[in-house]
Amino acid sequence: MSISTNSNNRPSDEIDLVPLIQALWTNKITILATTVAGAVISLSLYMTSAEEWTASTYIAKSSLYSLYKEFNEEGSVTSTSPQVELQLYNSIQDDIFYTAMGVMTSQSIALKETAPKTGKNEAVLYMVSVTAPSAEQADSYLKAAMAAANKKAIALNLPAQASKNSVSAFNVLDEVKITSNKSNKNSKKPAALGAFLGLILGSIFVIGRFLIRQYRNSNSI
Incomplete structure (x- = not known):
C-alpha cells in the first residue's frame, strides 16, 4: 500500500498569501480611498475642535535672604548658631512654599516640577x-490664583507678616506666557493618524471580503 505525497493536498483552512496579496493590490483604490477619507475626517475634527489657551510661568521657593532680613529687623528670632538659624529659615521657606502650592492645586492650577539641568546647586x-x-481668562485666572495662594500661605504660616508685602511664599521667575493648543498649527500629526487608521480599516475590509469569498469557495467544492 502506498501513501500519496502530493504537495497539492493542503488543509482546507490554510490561507495562500499570494492570492491575498493580489486581492490587496486589486483593491488598492479602495484602500487608498479609506486612507484619504481617514486623513480628511481626522483633520476636519482637529480644525473644528474648540481652541483653548494655556497661561504658564515658573516659580521657585522664596528667598532665604528676605526671610532672614524681615525676622531679624523685628527681632522675632533669638540669636542662635548659624546652623540652627539656617535650619529654621529653611523650614519656614518650605512651609510657606508648599502651602502655596497646595492652595494652587486646590484651585485647579497644574504644577510640574522642572529638574535642574546640571545637577548642581540649581x-x-x-x-x-x-x-x-x-487667553484673557487663562491669564487673569493664573495671576489671581497665584496672588491668592501667596496671601493665604503667608497668613497661615506667618500671620504677623500677612499685612506686609516684604515676604512672599514663592518667587515668580518669568512673565506669564499665553499659548494656544493650535498655536503651532501642527495638523500633520492628526492627519497622519487618521490616514493610518483609514489604511488599517481599508485593509481589514479587503482581507475580510477575501476570507469570506475563500470560505464560500471551499464549501462549494
Missing part, C-alpha cells in the same frame, strides 16, 4: 499653568 523650578477658553 533651584528646583515649578511650572504653574492653567487652561481656559480664552
Whole structure:
C-alpha cells in the first residue's frame, strides 16, 4: 500500500498569501480611498475642535535672604548658631512654599516640577499653568490664583507678616506666557493618524471580503 505525497493536498483552512496579496493590490483604490477619507475626517475634527489657551510661568521657593532680613529687623528670632538659624529659615521657606502650592492645586492650577539641568546647586523650578477658553481668562485666572495662594500661605504660616508685602511664599521667575493648543498649527500629526487608521480599516475590509469569498469557495467544492 502506498501513501500519496502530493504537495497539492493542503488543509482546507490554510490561507495562500499570494492570492491575498493580489486581492490587496486589486483593491488598492479602495484602500487608498479609506486612507484619504481617514486623513480628511481626522483633520476636519482637529480644525473644528474648540481652541483653548494655556497661561504658564515658573516659580521657585522664596528667598532665604528676605526671610532672614524681615525676622531679624523685628527681632522675632533669638540669636542662635548659624546652623540652627539656617535650619529654621529653611523650614519656614518650605512651609510657606508648599502651602502655596497646595492652595494652587486646590484651585485647579497644574504644577510640574522642572529638574535642574546640571545637577548642581540649581533651584528646583515649578511650572504653574492653567487652561481656559480664552487667553484673557487663562491669564487673569493664573495671576489671581497665584496672588491668592501667596496671601493665604503667608497668613497661615506667618500671620504677623500677612499685612506686609516684604515676604512672599514663592518667587515668580518669568512673565506669564499665553499659548494656544493650535498655536503651532501642527495638523500633520492628526492627519497622519487618521490616514493610518483609514489604511488599517481599508485593509481589514479587503482581507475580510477575501476570507469570506475563500470560505464560500471551499464549501462549494
